[in-house]
Amino acid sequence: MFEKYIYMARRTQLMSKMMTGRILLLGNIENPINFEHNTYPFRQDSSFLYYIGIKSPKLAAVLDPENGETILFGDEMSIDDIVWMGRQETLAEKASRAGIDKIRPFDQLFEYLLHLGTRCTIHYLPPYQSHNKLLLEQLLNCPVNKLYPSISLIQAVAAQRNIKSAEEIAEIEKAVDVAVDMHRLAIRMAVPGCFEYQISNAMQHFAQDQGMCFSYPPIVTKRGEILHNHMQFHQLHDGDILLNDSGVETPLGYASDLTRSFPVGKRFTSLQEDMYHIVLHAFKTAEQLLTPEVGFKDIHLRACEALVEGLKQVGFMKGNVQDAVANHAHALFFQCGLGHLLGLDVHDMEDLGEQYVGYTAAEPKDTNTFGIKSLRLGKKLEIGNVLTVEPGIYLIPELTQLWEQQNLHRDFINYDFLKKHLGFGGIRIEDNYVIEKDGARRLGKYLERELQEIYQLKDQYLD
Numbered sequence: 493m494f495e496k497y498i499y500m501a502r503r504t505q506l507m508s509k510m511m512t513g514r515i516l517l518l519g520n521i522e523n524p525i526n527f528e529h530n531t532y533p534f535r536q537d538s539s540f541l542y543y544i545g546i547k548s549p550k551l552a553a554v555l556d557p558e559n560g561e562t563i564l565f566g567d568e569m570s571i572d573d574i575v576w577m578g579r580q581e582t583l584a585e586k587a588s589r590a591g592i593d594k595i596r597p598f599d600q601l602f603e604y605l606l607h608l609g610t611r612c613t614i615h616y617l618p619p620y621q622s623h624n625k626l627l628l629e630q631l632l633n634c635p636v637n638k639l640y641p642s643i644s645l646i647q648a649v650a651a652q653r654n655i656k657s658a659e660e661i662a663e664i665e666k667a668v669d670v671a672v673d674m675h676r677l678a679i680r681m682a683v684p685g686c687f688e689y690q691i692s693n694a695m696q697h698f699a700q701d702q703g704m705c706f707s708y709p710p711i712v713t714k715r716g717e718i719l720h721n722h723m724q725f726h727q728l729h730d731g732d733i734l735l736n737d738s739g740v741e742t743p744l745g746y747a748s749d750l751t752r753s754f755p756v757g758k759r760f761t762s763l764q765e766d767m768y769h770i771v772l773h774a775f776k777t778a779e780q781l782l783t784p785e786v787g788f789k790d791i792h793l794r795a796c797e798a799l800v801e802g803l804k805q806v807g808f809m810k811g812n813v814q815d816a817v818a819n820h821a822h823a824l825f826f827q828c829g830l831g832h833l834l835g836l837d838v839h840d841m842e843d844l845g846e847q848y849v850g851y852t853a854a855e856p857k858d859t860n861t862f863g864i865k866s867l868r869l870g871k872k873l874e875i876g877n878v879l880t881v882e883p884g885i886y887l888i889p890e891l892t893q894l895w896e897q898q899n900l901h902r903d904f905i906n907y908d909f910l911k912k913h914l915g916f917g918g919i920r921i922e923d924n925y926v927i928e929k930d931g932a933r934r935l936g937k938y939l940e941r942e943l944q945e946i947y948q949l950k951d952q953y954l955d
Contacts, residue, residue: 493545500591507557509648513613519551538836545590563594565601615642620843655876667748668936680953688724699740707747710738716918717886730757747838751922770802774883782932789870792830811904821904823863831880832868882922889914
């Protein structure tokens, strides 16, 4: 945990934005796989972790903006718990480290809220786990389909968590540093004959050796055109591109998220080199535009233009670059967004709703247009934002076939040339940044991204 004053200051800031009512924060429970004591790995709710800091299951907290009080609801270990799990830090000790001195048994939460009755509003965040939806139904005596989270609370939490403190940034940099070494391990292992799962397993072992874990299921694949490909059964061959999208989570819950694409053999083919340089140029274009008060959607579109410029030179696209992007023809090759916020969640606060976290009422999210609808962050950047930049090119056979059948964007897409290269796969490059006064700073250690740098690594490992 951070120092207690950090959690106390966070709660004070949140309560100052709400002023009245009560703020109900629910932690997560251990979810059983097939019986009570065989559970999935426990992960605390990120907003609960942000304000309370305690990673134990089955907890809740109520914040009272009117008197600044925080009450923690949870249970101390029973003798049976101690028999099976051993003596551990007490809940009171954990609460003290978060600056909380009022603790009640968990089963008193219902009585506490019932006593409030209709005298004040209960503000709560949208529950993501099913258990908490059912718990809210019981606590508030309200059917699940009638639960309406507090928009004002969502906005207050999003505004606060969007701006990372120095302590948070330092924690994210720890995650980036470990991920950099993990990625170098993957580059070293990616040789003909190796299997994707062997690389993924080695990275997991490395992360655990550093006291960390994956921050999300890693994407380690030679089928890089499958954007979130978690199948890792392919054997690698000379001429393949391996796309490695993976990061780690620190013990305090902060994530990193990096991607590199590199040859399985010593070198890319000529076309692979051309496509890599296109993605790298789009990456650098976006990187240079990361500045406070610049809209991330605008940066996304400029990166898309850079992709189209390169794809025209190679022969995949044609026509006016700006017109192609304005008509979303580029989305055949770049189907997703340029990046997202990063923090306690790898897609930070996505559970609160992208329309509140990554956009504003004045600049709402486009939820319909293919490609841009997958851009999780569009609003103007602020000092303290931590985010990813991750352009890519993905040649998806099924999508190409569909667009050609629908006669889409023939003024911009050379389908005959494209169809000759549908086994290409995909390339993505991704780093993590914090927005500062005069621009952006890449977080953590440098991970090789220039082609010659990657080739030098391959030469070191394969000689």
